Amino acid sequence: xxxxxxxxxxxxxxxxxxxxxxxxxxxxxxxxxxxxxxxxxxxxxxxxxxxxxxxxxxxxxxxxxxxxxxxxxxxxxxxxxxxxxxxxxxxxxxxxxxxxxxxxxxxxxxxxxxxxxxxxxxxxxxxxxxxxxxxxxxxxxxxxxxxxxxxxxxxxxxxxxxxxxxxxxxxxxxxxxxxxxxxxxxxxxxxxxxxxxxxxxxxxxxxxxxxxxxxxxxxxxxxxxxxxxxxxxxxxxxxxxxxxxxxxxxxxxxxxxxxxxxxxxxxxxxxxxxxxxxxxxxxxxxxxxxxxxxxxxxxxxxxxxxxxxxxxxxxxxxxxxxxxxxxxxxxxxxxxxxxxxxxxxxxxxxxxxxxxxxxxxxxxxxxxxxxxxxxxxxxxxxxxxxxxxxxxxxxxxxxxxxxxxxxxxxxxxxxxxxxxxxxxxxxxxxxxxxxxxxxxxxxxxxxxxxxxxxxxxxxxxxxxxxxxx
Numbered sequence: 001x002x003x004x005x006x007x008x009x010x011x012x013x014x015x016x017x018x019x020x021x022x023x024x025x026x027x028x029x030x031x032x033x034x035x036x037x038x039x040x041x042x043x044x045x046x047x048x049x050x051x052x053x054x055x056x057x058x059x060x061x062x063x064x065x066x067x068x069x070x071x072x073x074x075x076x077x078x079x080x081x082x083x084x085x086x087x088x089x090x091x092x093x094x095x096x097x098x099x100x101x102x103x104x105x106x107x108x109x110x111x112x113x114x115x116x117x118x119x120x121x122x123x124x125x126x127x128x129x130x131x132x133x134x135x136x137x138x139x140x141x142x143x144x145x146x147x148x149x150x151x152x153x154x155x156x157x158x159x160x161x162x163x164x165x166x167x168x169x170x171x172x173x174x175x176x177x178x179x180x181x182x183x184x185x186x187x188x189x190x191x192x193x194x195x196x197x198x199x200x201x202x203x204x205x206x207x208x209x210x211x212x213x214x215x216x217x218x219x220x221x222x223x224x225x226x227x228x229x230x231x232x233x234x235x236x237x238x239x240x241x242x243x244x245x246x247x248x249x250x251x252x253x254x255x256x257x258x259x260x261x262x263x264x265x266x267x268x269x270x271x272x273x274x275x276x277x278x279x280x281x282x283x284x285x286x287x288x289x290x291x292x293x294x295x296x297x298x299x300x301x302x303x304x305x306x307x308x309x310x311x312x313x314x315x316x317x318x319x320x321x322x323x324x325x326x327x328x329x330x331x332x333x334x335x336x337x338x339x340x341x342x343x344x345x346x347x348x349x350x351x352x353x354x355x356x357x358x359x360x361x362x363x364x365x366x367x368x369x370x371x372x373x374x375x376x377x378x379x380x381x382x383x384x385x386x387x388x389x390x391x392x393x394x395x396x397x398x399x400x401x402x403x404x405x406x407x408x409x410x411x412x413x414x415x416x417x418x419x420x421x422x423x424x425x426x427x428x429x430x431x432x433x434x435x436x437x438x439x440x441x442x443x444x445x446x447x448x449x450x451x452x453x454x455x456x457x458x459x460x461x462x463x464x465x466x467x468x469x
Contacts, residue, residue: 044059044325049329057326089310091280092280093158094158128201137398149278160192170184175453183439185429205392205427209407217259220359228380239354243382249287258405269317331410361373384404388402433467
């Protein structure tokens with residue numbers, strides 16, 4: 001059981017003393033001593049600034065719900081091994097990692113590998129260009145022999161699909177007020193592939209995101225998200241916002257996507273099942289075939305061997321519940337004048353046009369703790385064109401090769417404390433928050449230029465605001 005369980009057990013004791021139903025808030029009195037602006041996750045907010053800040057269960061869970069959360073916590077850290085085995089068999093045959101927690105360390109954000117490190121929390125999606133004239137809205141086309149993800153590890157007797165070499169180059173930038181900065185640009189080379197890759201393969205790096213607060217995002221009504229969509233930019237502000245509609249394997253129809261770097265997953269259940277399948281080679285009822293079946297015509301694969309899911313429906317449910325019910329850390333320093341100045345500058349630069357500060361959640365079935373909450377995630381969960389600098393040139397359903405979903409900003413100021421780094425953006429190229437801002441282009445070009453025109457003191461205030469989230 002991971003290092004933060006003792007926190008959960010302490011909360012479990014509090015719940016046993018005071019919980020009378022599934023929506024009873026815990027420690028509300030202590031919350032009331034803080035500004036309501038600090039309650040990023042509504043009643044799921046916790047005032048924890050430690051290295052465990054992303055790993056605390058929502059404080060308004062009932063005793064029964066907390067027990068379920070803790071069960072999911074154990075499964076989230078479960079390490080899978082090669083079958084046959086008594087405990088957690090079924091790893092591979094090809095995979096990227098052996099557990100959920102290995103990518104999402106302390107339920108937080110991954111980073112690209114440092115010198116001489118192997119890939120751990122950065123994976124690479126693969127696909128081929130669509131072959132017909134109508135490309136938008138289609139799922140990525142698998143690469144023969146590789147599928148839609150490069151698996152850099154494999155069980156004994158099966159070769160890994162390959163690995164990636166990352167070379168960094170410095171990209172100098174002079175801001176409009178004369179400040180000289182350097183941005184780090186990654187160059188990716190796929191190496192040691194077990195078979196040749198097509199010349200036109202599309203490659204997209206994706207660093208593991210933090211997993212707290214996801215249940216709140218799932219509970220936002222679709223109509224509330226779509227209210228910010230303006231694909232034709234009818235109001236002329238340069239910000240469009242486009243929903244991604246993706247395949248829901250449970251409902252067997254296209255639905256609104258809201259999870260993943262390109263909003264290519266519609267629900268947390270499917271997100272979790274996809275991670276088991278694509279990242280670890282673990283089958284579930286949602287994805288019954290091994291991640292290698294049909295991709296290896298030169299190997300002996302047996303689809304019949306995967307008729308029974310390697311992870312049960314019960315485990316899939318509790319792991320999904322676990323990520324749905326992780327608390328959101330509170331904002332800090334909300335009354336600081338410099339932080340407040342930075343918040344005003346954030347709005348003046350139109351950053352809030354995409355990083356929407358506030359939503360009201362609806363009802364998420366089976367998860368009352370995240371229902372009917374006023375939250376401050378700083379995202380619209382929509383796709384935006386971020387320009388050629390950040391483009392992966394790999395479409396994903398309705399997301400183009402230059403479009404990315406707006407990532408939530410809550411908790412961003414605690415990443416260094418929790419995960420020991422300050423790498424941001426979809427591939428971790430930005431070494432700090434200001435570099436992340438300066439990489440913004442496309443629809444965010446005007447916002448970036450507004451930041452460039454700021455004085456150093458104003459930029460410092462802007463960063464202080466972001467670090468307060």
